[in-house]
């Protein structure tokens with residue numbers, strides 16, 4: 001496999017997870033699922049949204065989580081503004097953004113999830129990839145890629161398209177799991193956010209920041225926090241809460257969230273000259 005960050009094919013073993021092998025690029029450090037099998041995870045039906053992830057049943061819980069994320073977006077770029085959520089799933093984040101006063105649009109590869117968002121929640125969502133949506137250049141103030149980059153074959157290409165549809169000085173919001181997290185160090189191949197059957201790329205702060213910088217974005221804020229706060233106060237939940245607390249203090253939380261601005265074209269780091 002070719003590294004999406006630096007185009008090298010050199011790699012060293014990183015870790016094993018079930019039947020999958022993860023390797024790390026010898027040049028830039030980006031981790032990838034070398035044994036990734038397209039089609040192993042299907043997003044087309046309702047299984048992914050109803051069974052593997054219980055987004056439909058837990059809509060209200062996720063809505064609470066996404067209200068927090070939207071509040072952070074508001075700190076950087078308040079409504080009224082035009083917000084595009086790429087990989088919107090059943091539209092929970094979009095619903096929170098609409099509630100906050102953003103003018104919203106979603107793009108989702110799963111036709112089932114896009115139809116659910118439109119029909120059950122009256123959200124403006126088109127089915128397909130961002131590239132296939134052929135959106136007009138510069139028409140969004142905010143583009144959100146929340147837990148999307150790690151799933152796609154070519155994150156660079158997706159970021160280039162996200163940049164094209166963003167207005168000058170527009171805000172890009174990227175959330176991805178942190179493969180340099182304390183939880184990964186403890187859980188190794190059993191880390192819940194690893195998902196090698198879904199995730200091709202596994203970013204760490206350095207690799208995510210380099211990718212965003214080279215894709216024409218300037219960071220304005222960055223955090224690595226806990227991904228899910230466990231339910232209840234049982235022994236297991238307490239241990240996870242304690243690990244999360246320590247991890248966040250150390251900047252080693254399992255979910256990275258980056259806010260960056262579209263860099264004016266003249267400052268783009270040779271990206272147009274690079275053939276990916």
Ligand SMILES: [Zn+2]
Pocket residue numbers: 003004005006007008025026027028029030
């Ligand atoms: Zn590399």
